[in-house]
Amino acid sequence: xxxxxxxxxxxxxxxxxxxxxxxxxxxxxxxxxxxxxxxxxxxxxxxxxxxxxxxxxxxxxxxxxxxxxxxxxxxxxxxxxxxxxxxxxxxxxxxxxxxxxxxxxxxxxxxxxxxxxxxxxxxxxxxxxxxxxxxxxxxxxxxxxxxxxxxxxxxxxxxxxxxxxxxxxxxxxxxxxxxxxxxxxxxxxxxxxxxxxxxxxxxxxxxxxxxxxxxxxxxxxxxxxxxxxxxxxxxxxxxxxxxxxxxxxxxxxxxxxxxxxxxxxxxxxxxxxxxxxxxxxxxxxxxxxxxxxxxxxxxxxxxxxxxxxxxxxxxxxxxxxxxxxxxxxxxxxxxxxxxxxxxxxxxxxxxxxxxxxxxxxxxxxxxxxxxxxxxxxxxxxxxxxxxxxxxxxxxxxxxxxxxxxxxxxxxxx
Numbered sequence: 011x012x013x014x015x016x017x018x019x020x021x022x023x024x025x026x027x028x029x030x031x032x033x034x035x036x037x038x039x040x041x042x043x044x045x046x047x048x049x050x051x052x053x054x055x056x057x058x059x060x061x062x063x064x065x066x067x068x069x070x071x072x073x074x075x076x077x078x079x080x081x082x083x084x085x086x087x088x089x090x091x092x093x094x095x096x097x098x099x100x101x102x103x104x105x106x107x108x109x110x111x112x113x114x115x116x117x118x119x120x121x122x123x124x125x126x127x128x129x130x131x132x133x134x135x136x137x138x139x140x141x142x143x144x145x146x147x148x149x150x151x152x153x154x155x156x157x158x159x160x161x162x163x164x165x166x167x168x169x170x171x172x173x174x175x176x177x178x179x180x181x182x183x184x185x186x187x188x189x190x191x192x193x194x195x196x197x198x199x200x201x202x203x204x205x206x207x208x209x210x211x212x213x214x215x216x217x218x219x220x221x222x223x224x225x226x227x228x229x230x231x232x233x234x235x236x237x238x239x240x241x242x243x244x245x246x247x248x249x250x251x252x253x254x255x256x257x258x259x260x261x262x263x264x265x266x267x268x269x270x271x272x273x274x275x276x277x278x279x280x281x282x283x284x285x286x287x288x289x290x291x292x293x294x295x296x297x298x299x300x301x302x303x304x305x306x307x308x309x310x311x312x313x314x315x316x317x318x319x320x321x322x323x324x325x326x327x328x329x330x331x332x333x334x335x336x337x338x339x340x341x342x343x344x345x346x347x348x349x350x351x352x353x354x355x356x357x358x359x360x361x362x363x364x365x366x367x368x369x370x371x372x373x374x375x376x377x378x379x380x381x382x383x384x385x386x387x388x389x390x391x392x393x394x395x396x397x398x399x400x401x402x403x404x405x406x407x408x409x410x411x412x413x414x415x416x417x418x419x420x421x422x423x
Contacts, residue, residue: 032077058088062087071109099130103130144187187202199258242301249276257272332345358396
């Protein structure tokens with residue numbers, strides 16, 4: 011039988027919290043549920059870190075619910091004397107890792123717990139935290155609504171959505187404070203409550219079920235996009251989509267958003283990323299960014315090469331590989347691995363110590379992949395090797411009529 015372990019702490023040197031009321035209302039949520047015989051609740055009040063370790067051993071919970079204080083430095087457990095103790099989060103994450111076969115969700119109902127949740131998600135599939143301070147009543151209302159849904163048999167993501175919606179329905183001001191995170195092996199997700207989610211799902215479902223040549227009506231470009239749509243899609247057949255679900259929404263800048271979604275079509279689910287322009291209640295697709303459009307098709311670029319600058323939306327990362335004449339000039343050039351949205355891969359090179367390199371290295375120095383819009387030029391005769399001539403955008407949102415970075419390498423070998 012799965013167990014919810016409620017771990018609570020309200021040290022004597024902190025403001026007192028009504029943690030007993032939260033525990034009581036979670037128990038009442040279980041008693042209201044038709045599935046009341048399928049779950050068990052265990053409690054660990056005034057918890058020290060050693061109490062947490064012992065409780066994990068004794069109960070092997072499916073959910074750990076921490077209720078108490080938190081700040082940017084950590085979660086506040088108690089000492090044996092009842093004072094605050096905020097241990098480093100990494101040992102706690104490693105402790106949870108030991109019990110990962112049973113433990114599926116960690117719920118940190120404490121202020122400023124997002125950074126702790128982010129550390130824990132490396133070990134546990136689902137984690138809920140708080141981005142900012144949250145009122146006592148809001149925290150309790152959110153958690154009770156979450157467990158109403160869990161005990162009714164919903165998944166954790168749906169339970170999170172219902173908890174946030176309950177705050178919104180009851181006009182709580184901190185409805186966007188809870189944050190839902192998943193582990194990297196579940197396709198790393200970070201999601202907060204926003205009124206945009208239902209509208210984005212509605213617009214994207216309509217877009218995906220609209221014939222290709224008519225999709226311009228859902229885009230920021232509008233009808234002038236029609237010739238490009240016809241060229242891009244050709245005679246491809248439409249595959250009906252039955253469901254779209256937003257996994258995460260990240261604001262890039264201004265009104266531009268990057269949205270990760272799961273798409274259900276033909277009894278299979280695929281993950282994808284789309285870009286949107288959201289202004290109040292108007293949601294439009296940034297089509298060029300969403301399909302990763304190049305000014306010259308990637309396959310044409312790779313087959314023929316280009317002496318003119320090509321606008322290329324790529325996933326870029328630093329690479330140890332040097333080829334051709336670049337191998338002999340490693341002290342002068344930085345090597346990049348560039349991948350188009352179609353999966354075509356090529357090598358890009360940036361001259362060391364040039365202004366463009368100084369602009370790109372802070373972005374790429376973390377060793378991760380980054381979606382960038384670059385200007386590429388071929389100067390070697392080998393179309394798989396390209397010189398990066400400009401950084402046009404730090405995302406795939408790029409509008410050629412707007413001012414962009416102009417950092418040409420301006421030299422040959």
